[in-house]
Amino acid sequence: MKLKELDQRELREEFMRQEGLCMVSHGVYAPPDVFDGRTRISEYEWMPRWLEYNFRKHADVNDDVWKEVSENFHEKVYSLTSYPWHLKRIVKQVKGEKVLNIGTGSSPNLNLALIARGKTVWAVDISPTMLLQAVKTYWHHNLRYQLLDARTGFRDHHYVPDQVDTVLAVNSILPERREDVDHMLSEAYYMLREGGRFIGIFPEYHCHMEARDRFGARLQIDETNLRIYDTVGWQCVQTRKTIERHLTAAGFSNLRSEEIQLNTEPEKEMLGELYGIKGDFSFVELLVIADKT
Numbered sequence: 286m287k288l289k290e291l292d293q294r295e296l297r298e299e300f301m302r303q304e305g306l307c308m309v310s311h312g313v314y315a316p317p318d319v320f321d322g323r324t325r326i327s328e329y330e331w332m333p334r335w336l337e338y339n340f341r342k343h344a345d346v347n348d349d350v351w352k353e354v355s356e357n358f359h360e361k362v363y364s365l366t367s368y369p370w371h372l373k374r375i376v377k378q379v380k381g382e383k384v385l386n387i388g389t390g391s392s393p394n395l396n397l398a399l400i401a402r403g404k405t406v407w408a409v410d411i412s413p414t415m416l417l418q419a420v421k422t423y424w425h426h427n428l429r430y431q432l433l434d435a436r437t438g439f440r441d442h443h444y445v446p447d448q449v450d451t452v453l454a455v456n457s458i459l460p461e462r463r464e465d466v467d468h469m470l471s472e473a474y475y476m477l478r479e480g481g482r483f484i485g486i487f488p489e490y491h492c493h494m495e496a497r498d499r500f501g502a503r504l505q506i507d508e509t510n511l512r513i514y515d516t517v518g519w520q521c522v523q524t525r526k527t528i529e530r531h532l533t534a535a536g537f538s539n540l541r542s543e544e545i546q547l548n549t550e551p552e553k554e555m556l557g558e559l560y561g562i563k564g565d566f567s568f569v570e571l572l573v574i575a576d577k578t
């Protein structure tokens with residue numbers, strides 16, 4: 286998907302008109318509570334409304350794949366962030382104050398946990414519909430939502446490199462083409478400061494094979510390219526070896542990985558139903574941590 290550019294200035298002016306807000310000077314807007322204008326509302330009211338408006342407009346022209354699944358995402362797609370014990374395990378590894386959350390999705394859980402720990406978060410996603418759902422649920426002035434394709438996005442948006450202490454990607458580096466795993470990781474590397482940390486969660490390939498071959502899971506697997514057909518199409522998944530190769534190619538060092546077992550009853554029940562699994566089976570995801578040294 287290639288994001289189509291909308292004229293942000295036009296959108297902003299339309300929004301301001303609809304909301305009865307003013308422009309401070311030509312092309313310059315400020316939060317309404319610093320205006321002398323008619324309406325005084327706080328940034329807390331104004332900003333989420335603007336983001337909602339903006340993402341809805343983008344969703345009308347831009348979204349294809351995620352539109353279907355973004356509503357009630359957690360009923361349709363398994364998300365690690367719905368389970369407090371997994372969430373805790375991820376957040377515990379976060380280093381420093383500035384965090385980039387790649388492919389934030391519609392759920393507020395991870396961002397909430399980070400903000401509660403005093404972090405500043407850039408939450409980016411390629412899907413305006415996902416961002417629309419996210420901002421409807423949660424907004425905070427230390428949480429900046431951004432519509433962006435993480436395969437190329439940070440440089441395109443003139444983000445300053447070496448900015449963040451931690452980059453998180455929870456089941457969001459799942460592109461169709463394997464070379465895009467490299468592109469996304471090298472963008473993550475670009476954004477991290479020296480000494481910064483990458484934390485990624487990836488679906489593990491071998492357990493999908495086992496789920497299909499031994500437990501009858503409804504899964505289409507591309508054994509040549511290690512891809513699974515899931516949710517929105519073909520997605521590259523990882524083994525410990527493949528993700529190590531990708532991270533090393535992107536420049537990372539001090540790689541470590543551990544397996545996360547999705548083996549509690551609610552998880553097994555959800556995944557079992559989702560994939561039509563017969564018997565007692567747990568999926569595995571890889572928690573991978575690496576440094577920019």
Ligand SMILES: C[S@@+](CC[C@H](N)C(=O)[O-])C[C@H]1O[C@@H](n2cnc3c(N)ncnc32)[C@H](O)[C@@H]1O
Nearest residue numbers: 364388389390410411412415434435436455457
């Ligand atoms: C499976 S969902 C995971 C969402 C969230 N991290 C979670 O764990 O609940 C994958 C998310 O990654 C986003 N995504 C996929 N490709 C992306 C890209 N190239 N740039 C930014 N976000 C992307 C999707 O729009 C979607 O919201």
